[in-house]
Amino acid sequence: xxxxxxxxxxxxxxxxxxxxxEVDLTVGHGELIAIVGPSGSGKSTMLNLIxxxxxxxxxxxxxxxxxxxxxxxxxxxxxxxRRIGFVFQSFHLAPGRDARTNVADGLLYTGLARRxxxxxxxxxxxxxxxxxxxxxxxxxxxxxxxxxxxxxxxVAGDPAVLLADEPTxxxxxxxxxxxxxxxxxxxxxxxxxLVITHDHEIAGSLPRQVPMLDGRVV
Amino acid sequence: xxxxSPARLRLSDLLRLGxxxxxxxxxxxxxxxxxxxxxxxxxxSVVGISTSGQADLDEELAALGTNMLTVAPGRxxxxxxxxxxxxxxxxxRRIGPVTSAxxxxxxxxxxxxRTDRIPPGETGGLSVVxxxxxxxxxVDAELAGGRWLNAxxxxxxxxxxxxxxxxxxxxxxxxxxxxxxxxxxGVLRTVPLAxxxxxxxxVGWDAAKSYLDFDGHATRVYTRSIESQVxxxxxxxxxxxxxxxxDQVDVSNPSDALIAQRAASSTFNSLLLGLGAVALxxxxxxxxxxxxxxxxxxRAEIGLRRSLGAxxxxxxxxxxxxxxxxxxLGGVGGVLGGCLVTFVYAGTQRWPAVVPLxxxxxxxGATLLIGAVAGLYPAIRAAxxxxxxxxxxx
Numbered sequence: 001x002x003x004x005x006x007x008x009x010x011x012x013x014x015x016x017x018x019x020x021x022e023v024d025l026t027v028g029h030g031e032l033i034a035i036v037g038p039s040g041s042g043k044s045t046m047l048n049l050i051x052x053x054x055x056x057x058x059x060x061x062x063x064x065x066x067x068x069x070x071x072x073x074x075x076x077x078x079x080x081x082r083r084i085g086f087v088f089q090s091f092h093l094a095p096g097r098d099a100r101t102n103v104a105d106g107l108l109y110t111g112l113a114r115r116x117x118x119x120x121x122x123x124x125x126x127x128x129x130x131x132x133x134x135x136x137x138x139x140x141x142x143x144x145x146x147x148x149x150x151x152x153x154x155v156a157g158d159p160a161v162l163l164a165d166e167p168t169x170x171x172x173x174x175x176x177x178x179x180x181x182x183x184x185x186x187x188x189x190x191x192x193x194l195v196i197t198h199d200h201e202i203a204g205s206l207p208r209q210v211p212m213l214d215g216r217v218v
Numbered sequence: 219x220x221x222x223s224p225a226r227l228r229l230s231d232l233l234r235l236g237x238x239x240x241x242x243x244x245x246x247x248x249x250x251x252x253x254x255x256x257x258x259x260x261x262x263s264v265v266g267i268s269t270s271g272q273a274d275l276d277e278e279l280a281a282l283g284t285n286m287l288t289v290a291p292g293r294x295x296x297x298x299x300x301x302x303x304x305x306x307x308x309x310x311r312r313i314g315p316v317t318s319a320x321x322x323x324x325x326x327x328x329x330x331x332r333t334d335r336i337p338p339g340e341t342g343g344l345s346v347v348x349x350x351x352x353x354x355x356x357v358d359a360e361l362a363g364g365r366w367l368n369a370x371x372x373x374x375x376x377x378x379x380x381x382x383x384x385x386x387x388x389x390x391x392x393x394x395x396x397x398x399x400x401x402x403x404g405v406l407r408t409v410p411l412a413x414x415x416x417x418x419x420x421v422g423w424d425a426a427k428s429y430l431d432f433d434g435h436a437t438r439v440y441t442r443s444i445e446s447q448v449x450x451x452x453x454x455x456x457x458x459x460x461x462x463x464x465d466q467v468d469v470s471n472p473s474d475a476l477i478a479q480r481a482a483s484s485t486f487n488s489l490l491l492g493l494g495a496v497a498l499x500x501x502x503x504x505x506x507x508x509x510x511x512x513x514x515x516x517r518a519e520i521g522l523r524r525s526l527g528a529x530x531x532x533x534x535x536x537x538x539x540x541x542x543x544x545x546x547l548g549g550v551g552g553v554l555g556g557c558l559v560t561f562v563y564a565g566t567q568r569w570p571a572v573v574p575l576x577x578x579x580x581x582x583g584a585t586l587l588i589g590a591v592a593g594l595y596p597a598i599r600a601a602x603x604x605x606x607x608x609x610x611x612x
Contacts, residue, residue: 053525053605071222074529078224081527088609092522096242108235109527111225153526 002029003062004160004192005050010059012045019045021215022059027194029160032187034203035196037212043196044165046212050194051084051163052076064160081109085154085191089166091146093138099125099149100134106153117156124156125149128182144175148182155186162186164195168202180205224529236539239512240547247544250508253501254548254588255555258581260494262556266573267563268487274569275477278410282358284473285448286411289439289459292468300466301435306459310439313458315447320356321436322415323348325426330419331394332387344383346395347418348426356440357412364404371403372422375429378404382416393419396430411472412440498584501548506592509541513600520600521608534601541593542586549585553578 005027012020020042027033035043048054049061052068061068064083071079093102103121104114112120125134128148138146147167154162164183168176180195180202187193195206203209211218227235240247289310291300303309307321325346329338353359354366367378377393377400384405392399400421409415426432439459443451448471456467513520520533528536557573564571 048606051525053609066222074224074531075222077524077527077529077532078222079527080525081224082222086525088522092518092609094238094519106526108227108231109225109523109529109532113228114231 004029006062008060010056013057019215023217032193032206033208034206035210036203041212042215043212047163047165047196083160085159085162087150087154087164087167089169091150098135098137103153103156107157110157120156124152128152143171144178147179162191162193166196227532232539235536236543239540250504251548253504254545254585255551257494257498257501258549258552259555260497262553262577262581263559264487264490265577266560269572269574270564270569273572279473282411285443285445287441288470289455290468292466309458315444315451317442318356319441320350320352321439324437325430325432328396328430332390334394344419347420348423348432349420350423357409359409360407362405362407366404367422373424375400376403378420380406380416380418381408383419502588502592505545509593509596513596517608520603521605524605530601534597537597537600538593542589545585545589549582553581
């Protein structure tokens with residue numbers, strides 16, 4: 001099993017606070033992991049570091065074989081564009097644009113031509129079960145559907161890692177379960193998935209849990 | 219492990235990105251583009267109007283000819299009014315390249331009234347001028363109505379009114395000068411090369427002598443010369459008109475005066491251009507302001523784009539592109555507005571409407587420059603935003 005994510009003695013401090021204390025974590029290719037813990041336990045900080053949106057204060061973060069510390073901002077951007085997909089609690093969809101455009105926009109920084117982006121966007125939307133919602137704008141979709149659009153955007157570029165930060169946080173339990181089921185399917189098809197959640201039921205249903213407390217993996 | 223380098227944004231994608239921000243808030247885009255539009259419109263229309271005026275003047279001068287020279291008495295060395303010698307006109311006519319010459323004489327101390335009922339003193343500022351029969355051809359004057367003096371009417375009380383004099387006196391069958399009624403036989407159109415005739419009430423040379431104590435001295439001689447010899451004629455006119463005191467003769471070229479008069483209005487133009495520049499500056503500040511607000515409002519979008527793999531440079535380029543599109547919107551509107559103003563104004567003045575290409579290109583160039591400058595700072599701020607911070611803002 002190849003390693004996709006490797007955190008070695010990773011510490012992240014902000015002025016006055018240490019959000020992560022010497023965390024070690026290894027995630028292999030094809031894993032499906034729940035990161036659980038109360039708010040303030042450092043889950044999101046860790047996800048930001050794994051997603052290369054932030055750099056550690058000390059320690060080593062290695063994503064898909066790249067040592068984040070040795071990469072420039074441009075190289076990190078390229079890494080995010082090709083290898084990492086994000087799903088956020090609040091969806092982050094552009095309000096005036098239909099599902100297809102929102103998903104295709106996620107591929108804007110991969111260098112693909114517009115037509116190819118739209119083709120892949122349609123495929124991704126079909127894959128998340130929204131093949132009949134291509135032309136719908138976010139306000140015409142339910143919360144669960146919006147999050148599915150966001151998931152489609154994250155996986156349209158076929159990333160090595162999918163990072164989901166509280167993907168069910170804004171959804172009712174039925175929609176939330178649907179989204180988790182979708183993540184499970186994507187994982188079954190080969191994508192490595194990390195899900196942040198404080199819902200223990202969801203966490204318990206996933207193959208591996210990483211419990212966190214006060215900035216440490218416990 | 220492949221080397222990591224970010225993909226370039228295609229130009230078409232960049233334009234779509236820039237337009238996206240504007241389309242999501244169309245009213246704001248239009249309002250902030252309006253400032254630029256007003257500035258550009260002001261500048262384009264000022265340049266357009268003065269160019270159209272120039273084009274009209276050029277046409278006018280081409281029609282009128284620039285070969286007219288006038289000779290008038292100047293002042294003696296003691297500061298008194300000089301007079302031209304009696305034979306001045308004949309001498310001038312003998313200059314080779316002079317093709318025609320004619321004289322008018324101002325009849326001093328006479329006032330013109332509509333009727334004998336008007337109290338003396340309310341003269342209306344009109345002057346009585348004695349004219350020779352060949353005046354019209356030499357100064358290129360045309361009749362608006364009636365007829366010109368002829369050998370008969372030139373000897374008897376009869377007048378032809380200049381255009382302004384006719385307007386001031388109204389449609390009268392006769393005017394009242396020095397105790398006598400003079401029938402109005404004709405009215406002139408405006409004479410561009412001899413504007414002094416517009417205020418004149420013209421009487422025949424002999425009639426002026428017989429009825430108005432005209433002393434027979436020419437107060438202005440109009441000449442036409444062969445076009446290529448105008449400067450040479452100008453050089454000898456003074457000495458020919460008054461060989462004894464050539465320094466007491468004023469020689470001038472009325473087309474030069476017309477050009478000078480139009481040039482005087484260019485000071486006014488530079489004032490308007492300055493105002494246009496100020497409007498443009500204010501418009502630029504408006505665009506910068508809009509862009510700063512846009513960056514603040516769209517922090518979540520910036521964070522999302524960074525997470526999707528946008529580099530700092532690509533975020534910066536997106537906002538600069540948006541700013542450029544915004545000011546270009548204003549610039550195009552301004553150029554169209556400026557052209558419209560020019561066409562309408564030129565239409566009312568019966569000028570040929572001309573907007574020079576350099577003014578249009580300059581206007582659009584200026585808007586692009588403003589857009590780039592106004593957008594740069596907000597774009598740099600957007601690019602510097604840390605992705606995590608930007609995402610947390612939502």
